[in-house]
Each structure stands twice: as C-alpha cells, then as structure tokens.
Amino acid sequence: MTNNVIKFLIDGKEYLAKNGTFIIDVARESGIFIPTLCNIPGIKPRGSCRMCTVSVNGRYMSACTTPISEGMDVRTNTPDLIDLRKAILEIMFVEGNHICPVCEKSGNCDLQALGYRYQILVSRFPHQYPKRTIDALNPHLIKDHNRCILCKRCIRTIKDEQGRGFFAFHKRGHKIEISIDHSMNELLTEEVAQRAVDICPTGALLKKESGYQTPISNRKYERTPIGSDIEHAHQ
Amino acid sequence: MEKKKPIVATTSLAGCFGCHMSILDIDERILSLIDLVEFNKSPINDIKKFTEYCDIGIIEGSCCNSENVYTLKEFRKNCRVLISLGECSIMGGIPSMRNGIPIRECFEEAYMHGPSVKGHNPEMVLPNDPELPMILDRVYPCHEIVKIDYYLPGCPPRADLIYDALAALISGNELKLPYEVVKYD
Numbered sequence: 001m002t003n004n005v006i007k008f009l010i011d012g013k014e015y016l017a018k019n020g021t022f023i024i025d026v027a028r029e030s031g032i033f034i035p036t037l038c039n040i041p042g043i044k045p046r047g048s049c050r051m052c053t054v055s056v057n058g059r060y061m062s063a064c065t066t067p068i069s070e071g072m073d074v075r076t077n078t079p080d081l082i083d084l085r086k087a088i089l090e091i092m093f094v095e096g097n098h099i100c101p102v103c104e105k106s107g108n109c110d111l112q113a114l115g116y117r118y119q120i121l122v123s124r125f126p127h128q129y130p131k132r133t134i135d136a137l138n139p140h141l142i143k144d145h146n147r148c149i150l151c152k153r154c155i156r157t158i159k160d161e162q163g164r165g166f167f168a169f170h171k172r173g174h175k176i177e178i179s180i181d182h183s184m185n186e187l188l189t190e191e192v193a194q195r196a197v198d199i200c201p202t203g204a205l206l207k208k209e210s211g212y213q214t215p216i217s218n219r220k221y222e223r224t225p226i227g228s229d230i231e232h233a234h235q
Numbered sequence: 236m237e238k239k240k241p242i243v244a245t246t247s248l249a250g251c252f253g254c255h256m257s258i259l260d261i262d263e264r265i266l267s268l269i270d271l272v273e274f275n276k277s278p279i280n281d282i283k284k285f286t287e288y289c290d291i292g293i294i295e296g297s298c299c300n301s302e303n304v305y306t307l308k309e310f311r312k313n314c315r316v317l318i319s320l321g322e323c324s325i326m327g328g329i330p331s332m333r334n335g336i337p338i339r340e341c342f343e344e345a346y347m348h349g350p351s352v353k354g355h356n357p358e359m360v361l362p363n364d365p366e367l368p369m370i371l372d373r374v375y376p377c378h379e380i381v382k383i384d385y386y387l388p389g390c391p392p393r394a395d396l397i398y399d400a401l402a403a404l405i406s407g408n409e410l411k412l413p414y415e416v417v418k419y420d
Binding site: 099112117131 | 319327334336378386390
C-alpha cells in the first residue's frame with residue numbers, strides 16, 4: 001500500500017503526494033523552499049545538519065528524513081522555526097573558522113547563502129576559533145577542515161566504481177573530521193575531485209589550481225537568494 | 236536655534252582601513268552626509284581625541300592588542316550607539332586566522348623566520364618595548380569586549396549599506412536590508 005496517494009497540509013495548504021515521500025521532496029516539487037545543507041536529492045538522507053527542521057503536528061522533525069503521512073500538518077516558516085534555523089546556522093559559523101573574505105567558495109557557498117537569505121548579521125554564540133588543519137596532500141584536492149560542517153555529502157556520494165568511498169570520518173567526538181583517504185589517491189582523478197568540490201556546500205573541498213573562476217557579481221548567490229529557483233519554478 | 240547635528244566618530248582597530256574606504260565609497264552622498272552629521276574623532280578628519288560625547292561610533296576591525304581594547308572601551312564610553320562595521324569587527328575576520336596559533340610562533344614567523352624578515356634580524360630580537368601595546372592571546376570580535384548595538388557585515392560592507400544604515404539611524408526610520416547589500420565578502 002506504499003504507493004497510495006495521501007492528503008496532508010504544508011503551511012495550511014492541502015497537498016497530495018505518494019505515501020512515504022519525504023517532506024523535503026514534496027516541498028521542493030511544490031515550490032516551497034526548506035533550507036538544506038546535507039540533503040542531496042536522490043541520495044539516501046542522513047539528517048545531519050538539521051537545517052531542514054520543520055514543525056510536524058507541532059513537533060520539530062527534519063524534513064529530509066521524515067516521510068509524509070495522512071493528514072500530517074507541516075509548518076515550514078513559523079517565526080520560531082526561522083529563529084531555530086538562524087541559531088543552527090550561527091552555531092555552524094562559530095564552530096569552525098568560516099572566514100568568508102579569504103575563501104575561494106565565497107559567493108557560491110551554500111552555508112554563506114543561507115546566512116544571506118536569513119540575513120544573519122552577527123552570531124549570538126561566542127566564536128570557538130578551533131585549531132584545525134588543511135590537508136593538501138592530494139594532487140587535485142584541498143581539504144580545509146576549518147570550513148567543514150561535517151554534512152557527510154562527500155562521504156555519501158563520492159565513491160569509486162566498486163562503491164568504495166574517497167572520504168571517511170577520522171577521530172572522534174568534537175575532534176571528528178572528514179578526511180580524504182589517501183590510499184585511494186590514484187583513483188581520485190580530476191573529474192572525481194570536481195564532483196567532490198561541487199557537492200561540498202562550503203569551501204571545505206577545493207580543487208587545486210582553479211580558484212576564483214567566476215568574477216565577483218556573477219557568482220551563484222550574488223543577486224538571488226538560495227532557494228529562489230525552487231520558489232520561482234512554481235509561480 | 237538650529238538643531239544640533241548628530242556627531243559621528245570612527246576608528247580602525249585590527250583592520251585594513253578597507254571599511255573606511257567603503258565609507259568614502261558613498262561618493263557624492265558624502266556631501267549630504269556632511270549636511271546630516273558632524274565628525275568627531277576619526278581617521279578621516281584626523282581628530283585624535285574625543286572632544287565631546289558622540290551619538291554614533293563606528294568600529295572597524297577586531298581587538299588584537301591592548302591598545303585596540305583601550306580604544307574600543309573609550310568609544311563605548313564616549314558614544315551613545317556603537318556599530319561594528321565589517322567582518323573583522325563582527326567575527327575577527329582575517330586577523331583572527333592567528334587564533335589557535337601560539338603567540339610565540341606568530342612572533343617568530345613575523346620577526347625571525349618569515350620570508351620577508353629572514354636574514355634581516357640576525358640577533359633574533361622580538362619587539363618587547365613597554366611603549367608597544369601588548370598583543371592579546373587571540374583576536375576578539377568587538378562585541379566580546381564591549382556592548383555593540385548594530386552590526387554591518389561585509390568585507391568591506393557595501394557603501395549603500397553604510398549610507399542607508401547611517402541615514403536610518405539619524406532619521407529614526409527602519410533600516411531596509413535588500414538582499415544585495417548583506418554580504419560577508
């Protein structure tokens with residue numbers, strides 16, 4: 001019975017979708033933007049960044065891992081939710097060393113773009129300034145741990161033909177980091193490196209010898225907020 | 236009697252003066268700004284000390300040494316409203332890239348082993364004169380030292396953002412933040 005079409009509410013409006021579809025996918029197809037950082041359409045969701053938190057029948061759930069069910073009442077934009085999202089973003093900004101002026105990804109960065117969309121002017125939390133390293137051993141790829149938000153996008157998507165990942169968790173607890181598996185360096189071609197850079201929502205993964213390709217003012221989030229493509233597709 | 240113009244003071248702490256350049260980047264609107272406000276202590280007019288209580292204090296840059304902290308506290312004492320202008324002031328910015336690196340290591344790189352000083356400091360002297368401001372253990376954003384009232388991000392903040400913010404503050408109108416002006420780079 002999983003293919004049944006069911007009725008449910010998003011922000012008070014009635015929608016129809018197949019039972020079992022994730023809230024985030026229905027919202028995206030219906031022109032409702034729910035911010036995400038770790039979610040990638042078509043890849044099994046992990047719910048690690050919590051940016052997509054929505055209210056489901058009054059409870060806060062991550063929209064990327066929660067399937068819809070009959071009569072569900074989903075709220076995506078209450079003032080409390082917006083404040084919660086801002087808080088999550090601010091935590092991400094203080095938890096690492098996100099110095100936008102020196103980052104090659106600036107202007108094309110999802111984390112920064114969400115900061116712009118929610119107009120975060122300052123973080124309410126104290127900056128941690130953790131001591132992190134930069135791994136530039138790979139001939140094609142730089143991994144800057146200062147900018148990594150541990151979303152696992154690269155771990156989940158960048159794999160070789162046999163399904164072996166190029167990226168893995170390293171260390172534990174608050175020292176955890178996502179590292180390049182250097183034993184796979186020979187298989188990590190320029191093309192794989194490019195895919196990894198494109199999937200990274202921040203400037204944690206950068207391709208060597210190719211920075212600042214797009215001139216300022218032509219960059220992805222320069223004029224239009226992140227999510228406007230989703231919202232405008234349905235107007 | 237003519238109504239007294241609001242008084243503005245500005246300073247650059249651990250910054251690059253880029254934000255002050257951006258203040259000047261309001262172009263011909265600087266003429267209308269001069270009509271609206273009066274400048275007190277500021278590098279723009281080279282007034283070194285506060286001569287009266289100010290309405291608006293604009294802070295560029297973060298706090299990296301004791302003098303920055305002193306200046307910032309002076310601004311808090313002498314200004315009704317303080318604005319953090321630019322990334323350094325708000326989150327430490329580029330100066331804060333030294334946070335996490337021990338001071339000795341920073342000094343050795345800057346005065347002994349760095350490519351621009353190598354061989355020019357044969358006695359390996361580190362600056363340690365009591366006249367010099369003490370460097371802090373790390374770089375602090377301004378709001379971790381004193382209360383800051385408003386924040387204008389950007390590196391530098393867009394000239395339009397600075398002008399609109401000042402105009403809104405002076406006129407008492409709500410500041411509108413169009414998407415294009417709030418940027419972190």
